[in-house]
Amino acid sequence: MRFQDAARDARAVVYAGIQADPLVARLGALLAVASPAERVMARAVMNGETTDPDGWRGMFPALFGDDHSGRPDPGRPEAILEASLAVAGRGEQVRSQFRGAIVEELTARILARRVEPAAIRRERRILFDGVRAEIHPYDVTVEREQSAEAYDCKWGARGIGADVLHQLDDARDHAAEEDIGLTVALVVFDARRSCEVRLERQTAPSAGIGLVTLETLDALGRDRPAMAR
Amino acid sequence: MTDGTVGEVLARALDAYEDLGSLGEEVEDEWTYVTDLQSTWRERFDEVVAGRGAEPVDPRAAAAVALAIAEIGRIEDPHRAIDWLSTFPQVVLLAVGEAE
Numbered sequence: 001m002r003f004q005d006a007a008r009d010a011r012a013v014v015y016a017g018i019q020a021d022p023l024v025a026r027l028g029a030l031l032a033v034a035s036p037a038e039r040v041m042a043r044a045v046m047n048g049e050t051t052d053p054d055g056w057r058g059m060f061p062a063l064f065g066d067d068h069s070g071r072p073d074p075g076r077p078e079a080i081l082e083a084s085l086a087v088a089g090r091g092e093q094v095r096s097q098f099r100g101a102i103v104e105e106l107t108a109r110i111l112a113r114r115v116e117p118a119a120i121r122r123e124r125r126i127l128f129d130g131v132r133a134e135i136h137p138y139d140v141t142v143e144r145e146q147s148a149e150a151y152d153c154k155w156g157a158r159g160i161g162a163d164v165l166h167q168l169d170d171a172r173d174h175a176a177e178e179d180i181g182l183t184v185a186l187v188v189f190d191a192r193r194s195c196e197v198r199l200e201r202q203t204a205p206s207a208g209i210g211l212v213t214l215e216t217l218d219a220l221g222r223d224r225p226a227m228a229r
Numbered sequence: 230m231t232d233g234t235v236g237e238v239l240a241r242a243l244d245a246y247e248d249l250g251s252l253g254e255e256v257e258d259e260w261t262y263v264t265d266l267q268s269t270w271r272e273r274f275d276e277v278v279a280g281r282g283a284e285p286v287d288p289r290a291a292a293a294v295a296l297a298i299a300e301i302g303r304i305e306d307p308h309r310a311i312d313w314l315s316t317f318p319q320v321v322l323l324a325v326g327e328a329e
Contacts, residue, residue: 050300058292
């Protein structure tokens with residue numbers, strides 16, 4: 001098994017520009033240390049219709065009320081709101097690309113809590129001897145001699161589909177054939193309940209695929225993810 | 230006028246959620262997912278109502294849910310509606326003090 005940079009086609013070049021946008025890094029950094037409620041707020045704002053910040057503040061009274069007691073960083077919700085509105089203000093297609101890039105950035109930052117940063121890579125393919133390579137690269141990989149991990153990142157549960165499940169499962173199988181333990185997982189910036197509904201209807205294999213959701217993002221920084229089911 | 234109970238606020242949220250679901254069902258390929266998603270979140274709301282339905286609601290929570298209802302009322306795109314079929318319940322549950 002070996003890793004390889006994805007082909008630099010036109011789509012990849014455009015997407016690399018989005019990944020490098022400072023707004024992606026800013027939201028990745030903010031969301032990496034955010035509370036679960038702050039992450040839900042960010043998801044709502046970046047999915048939202050209204051760009052009125054007061055409307056969002058009113059929708060999340062526990063984050064923006066006058067009582068700052070118990071909040072380690074009372075300025076953080078405001079910073080997340082501002083950055084999320086900046087994403088929401090982009091056109092629909094660009095907004096969608098930003099959201100994907102933000103989940104990838106967030107995943108990489110959380111992984112960096114337990115893995116040396118040099119081992120964390122983006123947009124990588126995994127090659128196996130005698131197996132035709134998948135076209136689509138993995139969003140985030142952890143590349144270490146003793147262990148490897150591959151993550152596909154999704155903004156919402158609806159992004160879970162047969163193609164990605166087959167790709168992750170095949171990679172895990174092929175690695176096992178080479179006696180290599182490869183952890184494969186989905187990172188979904190959505191509620192576990194919604195992801196489970198989505199997975200329930202899939203006929204593609206998911207038993208050996210980890211699932212990281214809004215509720216369990218921080219656990220990814222402590223250990224490899226638990227299986228989806 | 231009072232803001233009512235947690236149960237009353239969640240009933241209003243569920244009414245709006247039904248309308249959002251109807252919009253999402255326009256995406257024919259996702260009909261099953263949309264209906265399953267509605268069912269599972271409705272069950273979660275029902276659990277909260279069973280436990281706390283008669284509890285007076287915090288006025289700020291009632292206002293938050295009203296804003297969330299207004300937000301989904303603005304949605305016209307069925308695909309955006311599907312995004313919100315997962316997001317809206319999370320916002321409402323947070324507002325009434327239920328961590329999902």
